[in-house]
Amino acid sequence: MSIQKIARLAGVSVATVSRVLNNSETVKDKNREKVLQVIRESNYQPNLLARQLRTSRSSMILVMVSDISNPFCAEVVKGIEEEAERNGFRILLCNSGSDIERSRSSLQLLAGKIVDGIITMDAFSKLPELTQLIGATPWVQCAEYADAGEISCVGIDDHEASQQLVRLLVEKGHQRIALINHDLSYKYAQLREQGYLHELRRHHLTWQAIGYANELSFSAGKNAMNALLADGEIPDAVFAVSDVLAAGAMSAIQDAGLKVPQNIAVAGFDGTELAEMVSPPLTTLAQPSRAIGRKACELVLQKIANPDSPAERINMDWHLIERAST
Known part of the structure; x- marks a missing residue:
């Protein structure tokens, strides 16, 4: 399907479709949702390589998870993916196990500009090494955080x-x-x-x-x-x-x-x-696991759009659920 047909089905201009595909912030939310709905229904696959050459962006986010078998981590990833897709991005998932060598291998994607930003759930003790490897790439630490520094973080108290x-x-x-x-x-x-x-x-x-x-x-x-x-x-x-x-x-x-x-x-x-x-x-x-994931993705997208934006540390709410085990 061409972007001309997407524009016709969504009732918007071709330029609007192009701006949505390129994740432009100038598109009205209503028009963005119309275009994304047509894309979802048609299974449209844009030419990612062509877009990357044109915009110097891949619209991909690397998500490094400490243990994907942990149900909490899996829910956080779902939240990240929901927010990424809502904004025209996709995720690449790495099950790092907080192993610095596995992390190093995944972070080679940065050199080839395969990803635009990174969300990690690695151990706090690995942050200094990750900082050296990641450099200036937009980065958010999720459900694990530093008390200070330039890394945006999302979690609970x-x-x-x-x-x-x-x-x-x-x-x-x-x-x-x-x-x-x-x-x-x-x-x-x-x-x-x-x-x-x-x-x-x-x-x-x-x-x-x-x-x-x-x-x-x-x-x-x-x-x-x-x-x-x-x-x-x-x-x-x-x-x-x-x-x-x-x-x-x-x-x-x-x-x-x-x-x-x-x-x-x-x-x-x-x-x-x-x-x-x-x-x-x-x-x-x-914990609000999916909300934590969505917020982490929101922060990394902000950093991608504005690399000079200051680091943020977000504490989310939680609630106690009392059941028969106590």
């Missing part, structure tokens, strides 16, 4: 959110609250652990136990819970820093002949669909 979750467990009468955490090279893991410890101190609870999962997976959560069960006095509640770790913890508790929440209450973090699928349904601190 992990410290305060974890305090709220621990506070719920304390208010329900639990005295021995354990934490199942992940890799402390991630800023969110540091902050959620700090929030956990802060809330215990605030309530003058001296009992504490922290288990570390080597990955964000069901089996890692189960292994961490088994270690907690084998280590002296067992907890009466467990806070896991992700829903998938919490699901593994619940399985370990039940395999040990104990009941959730009668013997040990369990709470997770992220608010993924998994929290509703386990039995009993999981109490969780729900």
